Structure formats: structure tokens, C-alpha cells
Amino acid sequence: MKPLNPTFAADVASSFAAQPIMNLIGARLSLVEVGVVEIELPYRADLTQHNGYLHAGVVTIIADTACGYAAYTLMPAGSNVLSVEFKVNLLRPARGEQFVARAGVIKGGRTLTVVRADVFAVAENSEKKLVATMTGTMMCLR
Amino acid sequence: MKPLNPTFAADVASSFAAQPIMNLIGARLSLVEVGVVEIELPYRADLTQHNGYLHAGVVTIIADTACGYAAYTLMPAGSNVLSVEFKVNLLRPARGEQFVARAGVIKGGRTLTVVRADVFAVAENSEKKLVATMTGTMMCLR
Amino acid sequence: MKPLNPTFAADVASSFAAQPIMNLIGARLSLVEVGVVEIELPYRADLTQHNGYLHAGVVTIIADTACGYAAYTLMPAGSNVLSVEFKVNLLRPARGEQFVARAGVIKGGRTLTVVRADVFAVAENSEKKLVATMTGTMMCLR
Amino acid sequence: MKPLNPTFAADVASSFAAQPIMNLIGARLSLVEVGVVEIELPYRADLTQHNGYLHAGVVTIIADTACGYAAYTLMPAGSNVLSVEFKVNLLRPARGEQFVARAGVIKGGRTLTVVRADVFAVAENSEKKLVATMTGTMMCLR
Numbered sequence: 001m002k003p004l005n006p007t008f009a010a011d012v013a014s015s016f017a018a019q020p021i022m023n024l025i026g027a028r029l030s031l032v033e034v035g036v037v038e039i040e041l042p043y044r045a046d047l048t049q050h051n052g053y054l055h056a057g058v059v060t061i062i063a064d065t066a067c068g069y070a071a072y073t074l075m076p077a078g079s080n081v082l083s084v085e086f087k088v089n090l091l092r093p094a095r096g097e098q099f100v101a102r103a104g105v106i107k108g109g110r111t112l113t114v115v116r117a118d119v120f121a122v123a124e125n126s127e128k129k130l131v132a133t134m135t136g137t138m139m140c141l142r
Numbered sequence: 143m144k145p146l147n148p149t150f151a152a153d154v155a156s157s158f159a160a161q162p163i164m165n166l167i168g169a170r171l172s173l174v175e176v177g178v179v180e181i182e183l184p185y186r187a188d189l190t191q192h193n194g195y196l197h198a199g200v201v202t203i204i205a206d207t208a209c210g211y212a213a214y215t216l217m218p219a220g221s222n223v224l225s226v227e228f229k230v231n232l233l234r235p236a237r238g239e240q241f242v243a244r245a246g247v248i249k250g251g252r253t254l255t256v257v258r259a260d261v262f263a264v265a266e267n268s269e270k271k272l273v274a275t276m277t278g279t280m281m282c283l284r
Numbered sequence: 285m286k287p288l289n290p291t292f293a294a295d296v297a298s299s300f301a302a303q304p305i306m307n308l309i310g311a312r313l314s315l316v317e318v319g320v321v322e323i324e325l326p327y328r329a330d331l332t333q334h335n336g337y338l339h340a341g342v343v344t345i346i347a348d349t350a351c352g353y354a355a356y357t358l359m360p361a362g363s364n365v366l367s368v369e370f371k372v373n374l375l376r377p378a379r380g381e382q383f384v385a386r387a388g389v390i391k392g393g394r395t396l397t398v399v400r401a402d403v404f405a406v407a408e409n410s411e412k413k414l415v416a417t418m419t420g421t422m423m424c425l426r
Numbered sequence: 427m428k429p430l431n432p433t434f435a436a437d438v439a440s441s442f443a444a445q446p447i448m449n450l451i452g453a454r455l456s457l458v459e460v461g462v463v464e465i466e467l468p469y470r471a472d473l474t475q476h477n478g479y480l481h482a483g484v485v486t487i488i489a490d491t492a493c494g495y496a497a498y499t500l501m502p503a504g505s506n507v508l509s510v511e512f513k514v515n516l517l518r519p520a521r522g523e524q525f526v527a528r529a530g531v532i533k534g535g536r537t538l539t540v541v542r543a544d545v546f547a548v549a550e551n552s553e554k555k556l557v558a559t560m561t562g563t564m565m566c567l568r
Contacts, residue, residue: 020188021197024166049207050160056225057203058163064199065191083198084396085421087229087371087513089540089561091533106559107517111395112368112423114515114559133532133540135515135561137369137421139396226538227563229371229513231398231419233391248417249375253537254510254565256373256417275390275398277373277419279511279563281538302476305484308450333491334444340509341490342447345483349475367482371513 001035001108005077012037012069019065027062029069035105037069042098054094054121056132059101063088063117063134066103071113071138074105079140084112086136094131096121106135113138143177143250147219154179154211161207169204171211177247179211184240196236196263198274201243205230205259205276208245213255213280216247221282226254228278236273238263248277255280285319285392289361296321296353303349311346313353319389321353326382338378338405340416343385347372347401347418350387355397355422358389363424368396370420378415380405390419397422427461427534431503438463438495445491453488455495461531463495468524480520480547482558485527489514489543489560492529497539497564500531505566510538512562520557522547532561539564 005011009032016022016029025047031038039062041047041054049055064083072081103117119132147153151174158164158171167189173180181204183189183196191197206225214223245259261274289295293316300306300313309331315322323346325331325338333339348367356365387401403416431437435458442448442455451473457464465488467473467480475481490509498507529543545558 015192018192019197020190021200024188046162046166048162050157051222055161055163055203056206056228057199060202060206060230061197061199064202065197080193082235083232085229085231085369085398086198087227087561089227089532089563090225091540093224106515107556114369114517116559130533133542133561135513135559137515227511227540229419231390231421233398248373249414256375256511258417272391275400275419277371277417279373299476303481304472304474305481308472330446330450332446334441335506339445339447339487339491340512341483341487344486344490344514345481348482348486364477366519367516369513369515370482371511372486373511374509377508 001074003034003073005075008073012072021061025058025061032073034073035070037066038100038102039066040098040100043096054099056090059094059119059132060088062099062101063119063132064136066101066117067115067134067136068138070103070105070115074108074113075140079142082139082141084137084139086134088132088134090132092129092131094121097124098122111140143216145176145215147217150215154214163203167200167203176215177212179208180242180244181208182240182242185238196241198232201236201261201274202230204241204243205261205274206278208243208259209257209276209278210280212245212247212257216250216255217282221284224281224283226279226281228276230274230276232274234271234273236263239266240264253282285358287318287357289359292357296356305345309342309345318357319354321350322384322386323350324382324384327380338383340374343378343403343416344372346383346385347403347416348420350385350401351399351418351420352422354387354389354399358392358397359424363426366423366425368421368423370418372416372418374416376413376415378405381408382406395424427500427531429460429499431501434499438498447487451484451487458499460499461496463492464526464528465492466524466526469522480525482516485520485545485558486514488525488527489545489558490562492527492543493541493560493562494564496529496531496541500534500539501566505568508565508567510563510565512560514558514560516558518555518557520547523550524548537566
């Protein structure tokens with residue numbers, strides 16, 4: 001996979017910074033490579049559901065955003081990316097000190113890009129557990 | 143569909159109130175019937191992505207929560223509900239004054255319940271548009 | 285929803301007839317309207333899995349085909365339709381004398397169309413049960 | 427992952443042999459290990475759709491079956507496995523001399539097991555291309 005946009009990393013960073021929801025939940029971009037993006041989210045009590053675990057929708061926010069930007073790294077400069085669909089399997093309770101969504105492109109395309117994201121919970125002792133996996137379709141708008 | 147838990151509506155309401163994430167985003171429970179739950183979310187700029195639309199993950203928060211509680215209305219008293227998986231198709235930009243996720247059970251079961259949620263954007267002039275649809279599997283923990 | 289292709293019904297019928305797999309399993313097109321397509325499949329023992337139910341993949345053949353043609357009824361003449369993705373929830377054992385997949389377009393679009401299909405099992409006494417539901421994304425190639 | 431059923435490989439083979447649909451399409455079991463199953467399907471013209479590619483539903487038959495048996499290798503002796511749901515992303519036209527579905531368990535569980543399958547098309551010159559990927563939930567019935 002070769003990037004069409006030489007400034008893809010800076011473009012992902014500035015687009016991420018322009019997303020108010022990322023600021024609300026406290027997510028940050030931790031890695032941007034060709035076809036791969038990671039987003040980190042420290043635990044916060046106000047992001048949880050009734051059992052104290054990260055809400056599945058919050059897990060989805062970071063997974064979907066990582067998928068979108070992973071696809072975006074392969075798109076031409078000036079593109080806009082939007083999520084067409086995604087499916088999430090929730091594998092374990094999302095309990096941890098920190099959460100990491102790591103997305104990688106499975107298949108790029110002119111219009112559609114298919115991406116997978118794994119979301120890990122990281123415990124205080126640094127143990128990482130896979131808590132969710134997403135497969136999604138992202139669309140390029142030129 | 144007949145409820146096994148006579149106090150299901152009050153139980154949904156108190157469980158919803160115990161979810162910190164609902165308070166963070168400003169969602170509220172607007173309808174609880176046997177097999178059907180609606181959640182409303184007023185637009186707020188801090189819930190949006192880089193184009194000013196509601197982030198797909200926020201759409202997912204209200205859709206998933208509505209699905210979980212719709213399933214919960216059919217579960218025995220004292221159950222806990224968790225999301226096994228969901229898939230979301232994003233149909234239009236989530237732009238509006240208010241968003242409503244309406245979930246209805248497609249197939250109940252002792253262990254697994256399949257639920258669908260439609261998410262509508264409501265414009266200032268009250269026009270409603272379907273912006274996303276979710277199908278999910280919810281699990282009953284006794 | 286208004287068809288762009290005045291001969292959509294004949295075009296669906298001839299495309300269906302050109303699918304060897306439909307002949308192999310014995311499926312037939314039972315309804316073609318704007319945005320809605322139904323496919324019927326009589327039970328046959330050689331279509332079943334180890335418990336004697338219709339294999340989930342065979343359920344998928346008729347659901348996916350119905351979704352593709354439902355989308356196709358809204359596409360311009362001369363288009364080709366392909367499945368981008370689909371998700372199937374299997375609700376009950378697919379046991380019956382006959383199976384019917386009924387697909388309806390949820391949201392049409394220039395490039396992508398989102399479609400839902402319900403698959404019913406019909407018993408000897410004509411009782412119909414919903415055995416599976418699919419949501420899929422179909423793409424128009426011009 | 428440790429198998430609970432010491433005869434899992436023989437049990438998968440005999441269950442596979444008892445599926446009439448596998449015989450109809452000409453699929454065969456090519457690998458059974460703990461948590462991993464592969465199914466091969468030689469190309470046949472009567473398995474194709476109108477463009478001459480393997481029908482997406484046939485791709486699904488082998489992917490779903492591989493997922494089910496991959497989950498089954500981890501279940502106790504005498505269990506029955508059924509598919510709860512699956513989602514398939516179709517990445518490229520399914521064109522080739524042979525198709526291979528390779529499934530691996532992502533997360534085992536007492537009741538539910540989440541499995542991923544990749545389906546490859548193998549060309550005459552042995553080149554392998556990923557044509558579809560499935561993520562599914564399988565249920566153990568004791």
C-alpha cells in the first residue's frame with residue numbers, strides 16, 4: 001500500500017483535532033502509518049455504562065474513528081472519508097485503565113475501503129486484553 | 143410478547159439513570175414498552191465529528207442502549223443485559239436538532255435476543271429522517 | 285422511489301435466469317416491484333446441514349440475491365449490481381416446506397443502496413416463521 | 427486454547443460428512459486443528475452468479491461452515507454448534523480455480539464463540555487472493 005497523499009499523517013492529525021467528540025471523551029491519536037491508525041482512550045468514570053465498563057458505543061467511537069483514518073491514509077489529498085457501515089463483536093467487558101483501538105486496512109479501493117479494528121483494554125499492570133473487534137466499510141468522497 | 147418482569151419499565155429507568163455516559167452526552171429515555179424502547183438525544187456541538195454531524199459512535203451509543211433495554215423489557219427480573227454484537231448501516235449524515243433511537247425486538251429468547259434500532263434525525267421544522275439502522279444481539283445474564 | 289430503468293422487471297428476470305446457482309438450488313423469482321424482490325426456494329434434502337435444516341449459507345444465497353435485485357430495480361438501465369457486505373442474524377432453525385426471502389430497499393443512492401431481507405420458512409400448513417434477517421450494502425457499477 | 431473434546435477432529439469430519447449441502451457443492455474439509463478449520467471448494471460453473479464469479483452465498487456456505495467447526499473444536503464432546511450471526515465483507519470478485527475458507531477462533535466461551543474466516547481464491551498459477559472476510563458468532567448447545 002502506497003499513500004497517494006504525501007501529507008497524510010499531518011492531515012489525519014489536523015482532522016482528528018477538529019473532531020469535538022474526541023475532546024469530549026479524551027481520546028488521542030497515538031499512531032498514524034500507511035493503512036494503520038491507533039487511538040488511545042484513558043478510562044474515565046463518565047464514559048461507562050451501568051456496570052462500570054466502558055460503554056460499547058464509546059468503544060465504537062474509537063474503533064470507527066481509527067478505521068476511518070486508517071482508510072484515509074490511503075486516499076488522495078483533499079478527500080473526505082465517511083463510514084458506510086461497521087459491525088462490532090464485543091468479546092469481553094471493557095474494563096481497564098486505558099483502551100487502544102488499532103485499525104488496519106484489509107482492502108483499499110478507489111471508492112470503498114474495508115478496515116478492521118481491534119480494541120484492547122490495558123490493565124494497570126500493562127496486561128492487554130482484546131475486548132472488541134470491528135469490521136467496517138469506509139467511503140472516499142473526493 | 144409478554145413481560146416476565148412486572149416492574150420492567152421502572153427497572154429500565156433506574157438502570158438508564160445509573161449509566162454515567164447517558165448523562166455525559168445528554169441522552170434521555172423517552173419511551174419504554176414491552177419490546178420497544180426509545181432514547182432521545184438533543185444535538186450538541188461537542189458530540190460531532192469534523193463535519194459537524196453527530197459522530198457515528200454517538201449514534202451507536204443511543205442505538206445500542208435502546209436495543210439493550212428493548213431486550214431487557216422481556217427478561218426476568220434481576221437479569222443483566224449485555225451486547226454481544228451489533229452492526230450499523232449509516233444511511234445519511236446525522237444532522238439535526240435532535241436524534242431519536244427507536245429499538246424493537248425482532249426475536250426474543252431465553253439467552254439471546256435480536257433487536258433492531260432505527261435512528262432518526264429531527265430537523266427544526268420537525269421533519270424526521272432515518273440516518274442509521276442497527277441490528278444487534280443482546281444476551282441475558284441471570 | 286421511482287425506477288430509472290423502465291424495463292427493470294424484465295432485466296431482473298433475465299439476470300436471475302442467467303445465474304447458474306439459482307438453477308442448482310431450485311430457487312425462483314416470485315415478485316419484482318420497485319425496491320422489493322422476493323425469491324422462493326422449495327425445501328430439498330440436499331440443501332441442508334447436519335440437523336436437516338436449510339444451511340445458513342443457502343439462506344444467505346436467497347437473501348443476498350433478493351437484496352441485490354431489490355437494489356437493482358432502482359438502478360439505471362445497463363447497471364451491474366454487486367454485494368459490498370451483508371450481515372445475517374439467524375433467528376430460528378430454517379425448517380419448512382418452502383422458504384421465502386423478501387428484500388426491500390431501506391435507502392437508495394447513486395453508488396450504494398442499503399437493503400434488508402427477511403427470510404421466512406413456510407410449513408406444510410402454510411404457517412410462516414421468520415428464520416433470518418439480513419441487512420446489506422449493494423453497489424451500482426455503471 | 428485447549429480442546430475439551432479429545433476426538434474433536436474425528437467429530438468434525440463425521441459431522442461434515444453428514445451435511446448434504448457440502449456434497450451438493452463439492453466442498454471438502456482440508457484442515458482441522460484446535461480453533462482452526464479450513465474448507466476447500468473447487469470452482470464449478472453451476473456455483474456462479476450472472477458474471478461467472480462464485481456466488482456470495484456460496485462463499486458464505488464455506489466461510490460459515492469453517493467458522494462453525496472452528497468453534498466446535500473447542501466445545502465439549504456431544505455439543506451441537508449453531509450460527510447466531512455472521513457478517514461478510516466481499517472484497518474482490520470470487521474468481522479462481524479453487525476457493526479456501528480458513529476460520530480461526532478469536533474468542534472462545536462457554537456459550538458463545540466469536541470466529542473469523544477469510545476466504546481466498548486460488549488461481550491456476552497458485553496465486554491466492556483474499557476475496558471475502560467473515561466475522562461470526564457461534565453458539566454451543568449442550
